[in-house]
Amino acid sequence: MKKVLILILLFLAIPSMSAQSLSEYQWENRLIVIFTEAEDSKEFQEQFEELESDITGLKDRKLLIIHSLPQKQRTILPKETRWQDSNLYQNRKGSEESFEVILIGLDGGVKLRQNQILTTKKLFGLIDSMPMRQAEMRRNKN
Template sequence: MKQIIVIALLTITNMTMSAQNFESHQWKHRLVLVISSDGDSEIFQKQLEELSTDRKGLKSRKLIIYKILPENRQIPNKDNTWVYNSELCASYTKSGEPFKVILIGLDGGIKLEQNAVLTTEELFSKIDAMPMRQSELKNNN
């Protein structure tokens, strides 16, 4: 019985810590959540490759990439943030949905969700059209 309680508490703590990590970015960073039920899937790998093509563009738009998988596995790239949590994975996807990309704005709201690879061009276009981004660009000039 004690083991079940400990496991339940660890699961809840892990889920809460992940949510708190996302909240800590509010008003500082935009987030791209790349969620997959399989870290080796072709679409997941294509999405990660696409997002790595313009690191300068990601940085200038205050973007942080979270790669969310349901299971623990080796981390091949420590430049970005990885989250391993079945419950978190399930909370952002519908049942049977193997892949999803979500853009979360500076205000913490979901700005875009899709089940296909999101190109950096589409991502940057969406962000650059946002009023907060327009304000950032205006203030930097």
Template sequence: MNAQDLLKHQWEDRVLLLIAHNTNTPKFQNQLKTLQNQEKNLKDRKLVIYQITPSYYCQGVFSEENKWTKRPELYQKMKTNDNTFEVILIGLDGGEKLRQNELLTIDKLFAIIDGMPMRRAKTENKN
């Protein structure tokens, strides 16, 4: 996988990248736990999640049998600092909407997504 592969989600899905040197770090594990109980809400917001390490990546957080693929390119392209943990939110338009080194709370994630113009339009059309 490379950054080009993320383009397949443009205008279809929002993308949340969970980037860590090691998936066993407390921040990474806590972020996964935060997201795992939100499957319905994440799908409703058209959010696809990638777990990314220096050598491997996988899509999703809801299965113990996630298929990890060996490819370091995405980590090298997306990682911007020396922190051991990073979260990046990419909008439907392919633009970066959030980048942080701390645990992303569900409230903050949903507030950002729900404030996006396309999400607001979808919500207004439902009512």
């Protein structure tokens, strides 16, 4: 009976373990989450290409890029991971549009939410104007 109970508890814990929590990135990384309804959406491809065009800028600003679909997610930049079960789409997507991009700051708060392609110029300008980023830049100068 005890073994059965342990197996049941492990079985119940597996889905939550595979669903990556955004809180694990807090104070370590800024996040761009790209929400789409399909893996191969045109908007996702455009957004990916825009972000991929400046990998150095992404790394310098401690950015991780996550692609979220209904029921699953994966990190796509700087390193691509496998799809994981997730309810991120249901919990964080804020609009009815089929494409949405959000920026989550180091503190875990949503700093930007939009339904158009986010340019690196706008993204980096916004991040570079934030107090924590300005402190990082001062530290890096010294």
